[in-house]
Amino acid sequence: MRILVLGSTGYLGGHIADRLRALPGVRLLTGGRHPDNDLRVDLATIAPSALAELVELAAPDAVVNCVGAAGGGALALVEANSRGPAVLCEALHSAAPTARLVHxxxxxxxxxTILGEQTPEEAPxxxxxxxxxxKLAGSLAVAASGLDAVVLRVTDPVGPGAPRAGLPGRLTAELRDALRLDLPGPVQVDDLSAHRDFVDVRDVATAAALALTAPRPLPPLLNIGSGHAxxxxxxxxxxxxxxxYRGRVEEALGAVGRSxxxxxxxxxxxxxxxxxxxxPTHTLHASLTALWSADGAPARELR
Known part of the structure; x- marks a missing residue:
């Protein structure tokens, strides 16, 4: 089975690629802007016809789209998160119409969402x-494409390799700096009063692998999270x-943000x-231990 992973050098994409490499009978192909990718492609800018030519040569049986942007301004967000999936769907229609797409x-x-309740896929x-x-525009493009496609709507991922763009990765880097330089602190964070559904990145990778190899058509949308806030x-x-770390953590109560x-x-x-x-098989305890230990730093016992 030939599986193309777009965005394989990113946080989620890297874990998904690693998970797929471990599956018997899978030939993994990677796509993205990195020089080592099998397909050099930027979904934010490539024309559908050019992408179709590359996909036709790759001849994948399934594709997982991990490409996305979390910052950089409105234009960058729309190009990566909305245009990219739409272009991919158009290219697959002409070059690999039977390939399964996991987005x-x-x-x-x-x-x-409703405070205290779990949000189902049918929620507005x-x-x-x-x-x-x-991101919603991209998901709608996939759902309306007519392809054998499923959107995995992922909650807040955490675990080894978390990037600085998110709170877990940013705080990990700041704590490493504080310990390395023996800084007394405080480490400053934004308002932490919100509740979030944290899911281990390795569990997300397993869900993507199962979705790619499922023997039957799937619903257009599946939530992937821990099920707990x-x-x-x-x-x-x-x-x-x-x-x-023994220093203080200073919380900016009421800080402006999405929380x-x-x-x-x-x-x-x-x-x-x-x-x-x-x-999901990893607890938040296990995710945080793996995150801190990812670069070889010993994790203290979490109590």
Whole structure:
């Protein structure tokens, strides 16, 4: 089975590529802007006809699209998160119409949800940020494409290799600097009062692998999360404990961001369990330990 992973050098894409390499009978192809990719392609700018030519040569049986942007302004977000999936779908229609497409969406597409409840796939999507709106447009393009396609709407990923663009990766880097330079602190963070559904990046990779190889057509949308919401404060304090950092963590209460607009996120994951036979296997404890230990730093016991 030939599987093309677009965005294989990113956080989610890298873990998904590693997971697929371990599957018997899979020939992995990578696509993106990195020089080592099998297909040198930028979904934000390439024409559908040019992408179709590359896809036809690659002849994939399945494609997973991990390409996306989380920052860089409205234009960059729309080009990567909205235009990219639409161009990919058009190219697949002409070059690989029977290939299964697994597209990674985002929980930000939902926007505000009901406090204390799990959000099902049929809940209305009302994103409050350009990022969420751009991801939603891309997911809608995939859902309306007529391809054998599924959108995996992923909650907040955490685990080894988390990038600095998100809170787990940024805080990890700041704690490493504080310990390396023996800085007394404080380490400053934004308002941590929101509740989030943190899912281990390795569990996301397993879900993508199952979706790519499922023997039957899948629903157009599946939530991928832990099914539990925890205060963001729990993640921060857990990571601090894992690091052994003894300085203060200073929280900017009421800081402006998406948390005040979306105080609660928690995905219902029963459909993914039913359709994929998937369930998360890593606890937040395990995710934070793996995140801190990823670069060889010993993790303290989390209590």
């Amino acid at each position: 990674l969406g985002s929980v930000a597409e939902y926007g505000p 999507a009302r994103p409050v940020s350009v990022y969420g709106a751009s 925890v205060p963001v404060r729990d993640l921060v304090h857990g990571l601090v404990r894992a690091s052994g 005040p607009a979306v105080p609660w996120q928690c995905a219902r994951i029963t459909a993914a369990r039913r359709e994929l036979g998937w369930q």
